[in-house]
Amino acid sequence: MLRGDITAAIRNAVMHELAEVGYGRLSIEAVARRAGVGKTAVYRRWSNKLEMVLEIVSGVAERSVPMPDTGSFATDLQLTMFIVSKALQHRIASQIIPDLMAEAARNPKIAETLNKALRTHQTALSEKIVGQAIERGELPKGTDPELAVDLMLGPLYWRLAVLRTPVDDDYLEKVAASVMTSLGATPPAS
Amino acid sequence: MLRGDITAAIRNAVMHELAEVGYGRLSIEAVARRAGVGKTAVYRRWSNKLEMVLEIVSGVAERSVPMPDTGSFATDLQLTMFIVSKALQHRIASQIIPDLMAEAARNPKIAETLNKALRTHQTALSEKIVGQAIERGELPKGTDPELAVDLMLGPLYWRLAVLRTPVDDDYLEKVAASVMTSLGATPPAS
DNA sequence: CCACGACGCAACGGTTGCGTTTCGACGTTA
DNA sequence: TAACGTCGAAACGCAACCGTTGCGTCGTGG
Numbered sequence: 001m002l003r004g005d006i007t008a009a010i011r012n013a014v015m016h017e018l019a020e021v022g023y024g025r026l027s028i029e030a031v032a033r034r035a036g037v038g039k040t041a042v043y044r045r046w047s048n049k050l051e052m053v054l055e056i057v058s059g060v061a062e063r064s065v066p067m068p069d070t071g072s073f074a075t076d077l078q079l080t081m082f083i084v085s086k087a088l089q090h091r092i093a094s095q096i097i098p099d100l101m102a103e104a105a106r107n108p109k110i111a112e113t114l115n116k117a118l119r120t121h122q123t124a125l126s127e128k129i130v131g132q133a134i135e136r137g138e139l140p141k142g143t144d145p146e147l148a149v150d151l152m153l154g155p156l157y158w159r160l161a162v163l164r165t166p167v168d169d170d171y172l173e174k175v176a177a178s179v180m181t182s183l184g185a186t187p188p189a190s
Numbered sequence: 191m192l193r194g195d196i197t198a199a200i201r202n203a204v205m206h207e208l209a210e211v212g213y214g215r216l217s218i219e220a221v222a223r224r225a226g227v228g229k230t231a232v233y234r235r236w237s238n239k240l241e242m243v244l245e246i247v248s249g250v251a252e253r254s255v256p257m258p259d260t261g262s263f264a265t266d267l268q269l270t271m272f273i274v275s276k277a278l279q280h281r282i283a284s285q286i287i288p289d290l291m292a293e294a295a296r297n298p299k300i301a302e303t304l305n306k307a308l309r310t311h312q313t314a315l316s317e318k319i320v321g322q323a324i325e326r327g328e329l330p331k332g333t334d335p336e337l338a339v340d341l342m343l344g345p346l347y348w349r350l351a352v353l354r355t356p357v358d359d360d361y362l363e364k365v366a367a368s369v370m371t372s373l374g375a376t377p378p379a380s
Numbered sequence: 381c382c383a384c385g386a387c388g389c390a391a392c393g394g395t396t397g398c399g400t401t402t403c404g405a406c407g408t409t410a
Numbered sequence: 411t412a413a414c415g416t417c418g419a420a421a422c423g424c425a426a427c428c429g430t431t432g433c434g435t436c437g438t439g440g
Contacts, residue, residue, distance in 0.1 A: 192415095193416070196416090228418045228419065228420095229419095230417075231416080231417070231418080234416075234417095
């Protein structure tokens, strides 16, 4: 039986190596070195760098994806943006995500995995928020869910992952308010 | 005197290698191979992979940065978004930009260069557009230029560089309209 | 209590890239 | 035509990493 503590050490090492040197430069030797294990232990679990990274990354991404459903679009929106901003400001995640995104443009398997890990658990989720809001009458009937999601997540990603500017609650509120306005949302009943 | 045609061949090879394998995996040997020149020719011009890439990339980025100043915010906005969307849909640029962005998170020199090449020639430029619009009374006085830029470029970058979804004129208009609305812009005088 | 399996370590041959050096061919300039 | 500098090609020693193998140790399950 493979030892769980060693598997965990390797997973941890992979995430940190990914953050430090990126997928392109990631080497299994360095992973084993960092995890304090032999290369053998790594190859006993995965046969490839690609397979290893995909399994580990999707494993991390899949768990703990909260599901905002607060009953109103305004709070759903704010909560989602808050969660995403926290995730994109996480030291390691903020390095790994743009790196894998760039790599996905070259490697279809990475693209597919990221698709599953991020788009399914985030964009599709956001589209559900929009759908609910339309049903509740908080958003106009013709609202394009895709466009709405782009307006929500685009500025956040741009700010955090591209410009790497820290984001405070005040900024989040401004963006949220802008999204509400531009979508023609009915203000919360408060 | 260094031969210009060979320098050009190397520059071209670097851009294509960057697009295909990314900065992390880019090797000078491969560049020379692709350019059909000897490694000697490369090392005679630059001493590093880093130095070479920075010089070439900033050279490409610096030239031909048009300056939208059409006289109205609405058209400035549309023109800017059109130009940016064209740039981000360029086969090679759309691979290189996210890759270097991710690399910039690790390498301060790359970050600085990208800063100069993109932020100065694009964000600051966009901020000028917003400033002019405020002077003309097309935007409210308190408008935050940074926020405005984020709302303009964020969704575009998200769409094109992250999701890699093609963008048509219809989508561009929708985003532009959303930005106008959320900023409380005065509609064009037409 | 014993065998099995996972462990680390070290070494294997092979590949790739580094940055440098040497060589002969070529073309320009003087 | 003679000197100079760039050119491609090839090889240099060095380092890193690949994926595999053999070894001796240690812990656990049967």
